[in-house]
Amino acid sequence: MGGLQEFYTVPDIVKQWAHYFYRHIRERNIPEIQSMYEISFLKLSDRYYKASPWPEVQHIAEVVDHDHVFCLLYKEMYFRHLYARCQPTLRDRCESWDNYIDLFGLLLTSNVNMQLPNIWLWDMVDEFLYQFQSFCQYRGKVQSMSPEEIENLKKCDKVWNIVEVLNILQALVDKSGIVAELEGDGGARLSQLEGYYPQSSNVLRMLGYFALTGLMRVHCLVGDYFTALKAIYPLNLHERTHLFTPRIPGAHITLFYYGGFSYLMQRRYLDAARCFNAVLLYIYRVKAAHRNSPQYEQMLKKNEQMYSLLAVCLALCPAAAKSLDENVLMQLRERQSDNMAAMARGDIDLYDSLFRDACPKFVTSTPPAYDQATTNTNQLAFRAQLNSFLLEVRSQQTLPQLKQYLLLYSSIALGRLAALMDVEEGALRQQLLCLKAKQRQLKWDGGKDMTAGTWTVASDLEFHIDVDAATGREMVLVSDSQTVATYAPLLAHHISRFEEIVRDLSLPPPVAAAAAAAPAAAAAPAAARA
Missing domain, CATH: 1.10.10 (Arc Repressor Mutant, subunit A)
Incomplete structure (x- = not known):
């Protein structure tokens, strides 16, 4: 009776949302699906579930004909909301893992015929990896857990296992055939059609595309930077003509953040600076358009982190400044000029501080020794990467x-x-x-x-x-050995800008233009009456 009563407490508007969301997915109506996913879901969350979970799937199953695929998709959104607004329990973490296993397993083994917004498909991969990272962070604090919690955690040895996570991502890449497609045309057709091929599903293809970034992220989190860069083949960070990720800001920023950080940790500062320069210019161009987006704060955070990492690159390799755009260099000086001067003098503490603020949240690839754990293993993972970085810094002091x-x-x-x-x-x-x-x-x-x-x-x-x-x-x-600067591109840019200014100045002022238009407007009715 309790479950039945709880069903009737679900607001009608929420049940209507689920019904229409399900119907639009069945009809492959991408604009409506995207609107309900990005706008309606957030509005309902703020109105009814600001600090509580959405209704569990059994409470809305009847209005969606108990459709198995939709229920898996709904649960994916349910757990993502729970992680964002509530504190997930160990049971929540395990159930979310099971749902991802079922959802990705279904997509990998069946003939998928639906179309979903690409932003949702990226969010699936991104949330999958965030929850993996969150579980590793949770598991690493075993020294503060009760004996009962430790015993329950021991039973979850297969949950969010790094090998399983990597296997799922690789399976999505392999099954999608995305590597062969990108090798064929570099992603030109994918970009031209924005991922939606006529008469075919975009789900597996785009999940495979985004899983390439996911693989890089996981390898970077455990400190395997060489494999991280290998994992994104055949995506090319330095030739961005046909990259699909710029259409999804979160995906684009993630790709270049982890790519640039991997280059930085391998002492390839020229390539790292080039990556950070590209994505910082991108954020500068698009951030105003995403001011009302839920990801806006995260975009600004990553922006500041990458300026910190770029400052580190230039402190260790001043020649990398030659590859920076004038706007990025100006923004960098505004934010980090004092820090860069201090790092140039060999201030190890400042390198330490910037690295702490800007690095990823590293994880250990194996569970802690539950019976002997006396320290936070998350700190051990972070310390290993920090010490490796500072060892390189000290060698150049x-x-x-x-x-x-x-x-x-x-x-x-x-x-x-x-x-x-x-x-x-x-x-x-x-x-x-x-x-x-x-x-x-x-x-x-x-x-x-x-x-x-x-x-x-x-x-x-x-x-x-x-x-x-x-x-x-x-x-x-x-x-x-300093090369002579070539000023031709700079002069061409300023000449073009000067011509635009002259053209704008030659136009009549708005007041004069309105005054000139007034007699013509007045003459038109007179002519009509005549």
């Missing part, structure tokens, strides 16, 4: 000072340079070798493999050590 001295000379004796820097000649020789090594890094050289590249010198300073034939002393010979 003395290099900015050395570079400043080298910029003052075209040649200087090794002994004199050591005296100026107050170090032994042997230590200076090691620093010079270190600087030479740090100036070389892999840079993407074309192709769809994001891990490929050629070794290049990422510096405007070139030097080598030679022996002076006259004196027999070791000399450091410095040459300026």
Whole structure:
């Protein structure tokens, strides 16, 4: 009786929403589905379920003819709302996992014929990975759990297992055939038709497309950055002509955030800066249009995180600034100029702080030892990545000072340079070798493999050590390798902008134009009367 009574407490408007939502899905009416998904669901949530879950699926099953597929889709939205507005229990986490298993299993094994909005399909993948990450974070706090909670958690060893998560994402990629399609035309047809092919379902194809980003995200969360970049093949972060993700801001930002971070952790600062530059320009262009979107706050958060990571890139590799757009560089200086100056002086604490604020929430790939856990394993995962990053930073701590001295000379004796820097000649020789090594890094050289590249010198300073034939002393010979700037694109841009301004100035002022139009408007009725 309790369940029956609860059914009748479901507001009529909510039951009507479920009925019409189900009907539009059956009719493949994409505009209506998207409106009900993005607008109506949020309005009803704010009105009836601001701090509570939506009705469980059995309470609306009757108005949707107990349709199995729709019930799975509804439960996906139900758990997403629960995670956003409430505190999920272990049971909620397990039931949501089971629902994803059933939903993705159905899509992978049956002949799917429905069309769903691409934003919903991205949200499915994104929420799937968020809940995986959330479960790993929850599981990592075992030291604060009661014995009963630990025992219940032990029974859930297969729930949100990383191997299962990766297998599901890979199965979506394989079953969708998206890799072969992208290899064929680079995604041109997909972009042209916006993912909706006539007489076919977009569901599996787009889930496979977004699962590529999902695979990269999971590998990045466990610190496997090389595999993370391998996972997005054949998506190309540096050739964005046919990328589909710009149509879905969340997908585009996620792709470039994790791609740029993976490059950063592999000491490929030129490629990392290029990724961050592209997505920061994108956010600058589209954020105003999404001001009322539920994802707006998350967009701004990621924007600030990527400016922090870009500042780190430039502090470790100043030559990366050459690839930045003028607008991005200006915004970066406004936000991070003081921090960049401090990092250039070797402030390790600032590197630490920026990394903490901007890095992903790392997870461990295996459960903790429940009977022996005394520390938060989430912190262990984070510390491992932080220490790896700071180890690289410390290896370059003395290099900015050395570079400043080298910029003052075209040649200087090794002994004199050591005296100026107050170090032994042997230590200076090691620093010079270190600087030479740090100036070389892999840079993407074309192709769809994001891990490929050629070794290049990422510096405007070139030097080598030679022996002076006259004196027999070791000399450091410095040459300026900075390339001459090409101003043609900049001048062309400003010429075009100047022509637009002149054209606008040549138009009559609005008042004069209205005055000129008034006699003509008055003459028209007179002519009609005549």
